[in-house]
Amino acid sequence: MHFHTINTMFAAQARENPHDLIIRYRPQSGADYADLTWKQLEEKVVCFATALIDRGFLPGDRLAILAFNRLEWLIADLGTLMVGGVDVPIYHTNTPAQCDYLLNDSRARFVVVENDIQLAKIQACASNLKHLENIIIMDGSASDDDDGVVTWDTLMQSGAEKENALKIERQKRMKQVRPEDLATVVYTSGTTGPPKGCMVSHQNTLFVLASIDKMHAIASRTNLSLLVLPLSHFYPRVSGYYFNLYKNIPLALAESIDTLASDLVDTAPTYFCCVPRVLEKVYARITGAAEKGSKFKRMLFNWAIAQGHNHYQRVNVAIFEPMVNRILFSLADRLVLGKIRSRFGGRLTFAVSA
Numbered sequence: 001m002h003f004h005t006i007n008t009m010f011a012a013q014a015r016e017n018p019h020d021l022i023i024r025y026r027p028q029s030g031a032d033y034a035d036l037t038w039k040q041l042e043e044k045v046v047c048f049a050t051a052l053i054d055r056g057f058l059p060g061d062r063l064a065i066l067a068f069n070r071l072e073w074l075i076a077d078l079g080t081l082m083v084g085g086v087d088v089p090i091y092h093t094n095t096p097a098q099c100d101y102l103l104n105d106s107r108a109r110f111v112v113v114e115n116d117i118q119l120a121k122i123q124a125c126a127s128n129l130k131h132l133e134n135i136i137i138m139d140g141s142a143s144d145d146d147d148g149v150v151t152w153d154t155l156m157q158s159g160a161e162k163e164n165a166l167k168i169e170r171q172k173r174m175k176q177v178r179p180e181d182l183a184t185v186v187y188t189s190g191t192t193g194p195p196k197g198c199m200v201s202h203q204n205t206l207f208v209l210a211s212i213d214k215m216h217a218i219a220s221r222t223n224l225s226l227l228v229l230p231l232s233h234f235y236p237r238v239s240g241y242y243f244n245l246y247k248n249i250p251l252a253l254a255e256s257i258d259t260l261a262s263d264l265v266d267t268a269p270t271y272f273c274c275v276p277r278v279l280e281k282v283y284a285r286i287t288g289a290a291e292k293g294s295k296f297k298r299m300l301f302n303w304a305i306a307q308g309h310n311h312y313q314r315v316n317v318a319i320f321e322p323m324v325n326r327i328l329f330s331l332a333d334r335l336v337l338g339k340i341r342s343r344f345g346g347r348l349t350f351a352v353s354a
Contacts, residue, residue: 048079051159059084067114100125268345304336
């Protein structure tokens, strides 16, 4: 696969796989997961992109996103890129002062905020923001006193209404985006001074995606990943989101780190990307539960884990496994390992940690 920009990648996949599932998400907190096809995702992205044009968004303009992972995050990201814009992810835990710095440093004219809590951060530093003109709120309402604030639903409705009038302009802008054009500005944590904005182009991102594909052969339609880490980090954005679009692998959005256990069961992913701390917490929870059991249960647990290690050490390097070992592993899997696996949805085959 060879794509020139993230836009051409998205357009090609939506055109070739319109009815394939690509996103699973919770419409509201605690709700059942809903499915979204490529066609449905593209329609929403087009509405957002059209609405940006209608509100004066220009090629090269910066749009910041202050929110945790959710469907609207993806739509805002792809819609911004579609019209030649540059998005600037902001950690949803940032303070008003940190938001102030990032918005001014990136010269963002637009910002998308998740809710009233995030909106308050922007309004707290509004007098210092030299470039900001438009605020879009995903969940919440905009009163007459909220100058420059528009709700997500209102924005999307305006995009749908203006699609026919602005279709040619939107398509022209998308075609004008070049591989070397800036796609996003990703800020560092700022632990060694003020955060630095890393300028990442379309071709930078696509090169990484092609490299991942060469290293890891992941089948498209038989896999589903769970997006766990915040998209404000570039690692999950590339490995757990863009790579899925690149390969047409469905992805599910975890509601939060706190709901990871239930999200795993509800989505039954075949893999997910995380950081060591996530796996440490999972390991501590499983071993902690085992330690609370009787002496017999602790012995059974440790024996089963040992059988699992022995089995996969042979499988991973294609070494012959004697029949007795296979029987022991099958017994361990039935008594212990399968129950642990069910907590991950029952289909998990691997996890990536970085």
